[in-house]
Amino acid sequence: MMGSGKTTVGKILSQVLSYLFFDSDALVEEEVDGTAVADIFKHNGEPFFRNKETEVLRKLSMMHRYVISTGGGAVVRPINWKYMQQGISVWLDVPVEALAQRITAVGTDSRPLLHYEEGDAYTKTFMRLSALFKERSEAYANANVKVSLENMAAKLGSRDESDLSPTAIAMEALEQIKGFLMGEDGC
Ligand SMILES: Nc1ncnc2c1ncn2[C@@H]1O[C@H](COP(=O)(O)OP(=O)(O)OP(=O)(O)O)[C@@H](O)[C@H]1O
Numbered sequence: 001m002m003g004s005g006k007t008t009v010g011k012i013l014s015q016v017l018s019y020l021f022f023d024s025d026a027l028v029e030e031e032v033d034g035t036a037v038a039d040i041f042k043h044n045g046e047p048f049f050r051n052k053e054t055e056v057l058r059k060l061s062m063m064h065r066y067v068i069s070t071g072g073g074a075v076v077r078p079i080n081w082k083y084m085q086q087g088i089s090v091w092l093d094v095p096v097e098a099l100a101q102r103i104t105a106v107g108t109d110s111r112p113l114l115h116y117e118e119g120d121a122y123t124k125t126f127m128r129l130s131a132l133f134k135e136r137s138e139a140y141a142n143a144n145v146k147v148s149l150e151n152m153a154a155k156l157g158s159r160d161e162s163d164l165s166p167t168a169i170a171m172e173a174l175e176q177i178k179g180f181l182m183g184e185d186g187c
């Protein structure tokens, strides 16, 4: 989901692994002459953006030793899973309340799918994100690994996910990836 920390956590993970980091939204922007995602949505429409996103994921699926932060909506197209499953997919599962708080703090200008609701900034962001999460939760569950911030906080005896640093989340992702790979090898 947008604001879940894919970029922040993904960059840390890439450093720990000594992999390169790429953000698929940034690559789509490059393909459209440096046009910002919000402007691509505005001028070319969402289907145009989604086609570019699929094309970027196709190209990335041929690369090795990359950590990739995908767009939050990449999960909705089944064809994208064909590409994402060339690697190990990680779902950063962050409660919608926390997402809305983070996004409200930085503003919604760069997030074209959050522009339409009435009301105060937190409430409209929360409502829209809740609807998107409901539509997409089944698709996110296709990921090989799920890092639940709620579960991580509970293990630490806390109910507040904001206590979790991006580094701690990256380390948890790494542990789960190792567990997934060991399961794949039948270990
Ligand atoms: N663990 C965390 N705790 C608190 N804030 C965080 C955490 N991880 C990321 N953030 C903050 O949340 C915001 C969104 O993070 P980030 O850009 O990494 O998310 P994203 O999933 O890549 O978002 P998008 O898909 O919309 O680009 C940033 O302001 C970032 O500093």
Ligand SMILES: O=C(O)C1=C[C@@H](O)[C@@H](O)[C@H](O)C1
Pocket: 001, 002, 025, 037, 070, 071, 072, 073, 074, 110, 111, 112, 113
């Ligand atoms: O959740 C989404 O559908 C999106 C997330 C962003 O990363 C961008 O890919 C775009 O704003 C759409």
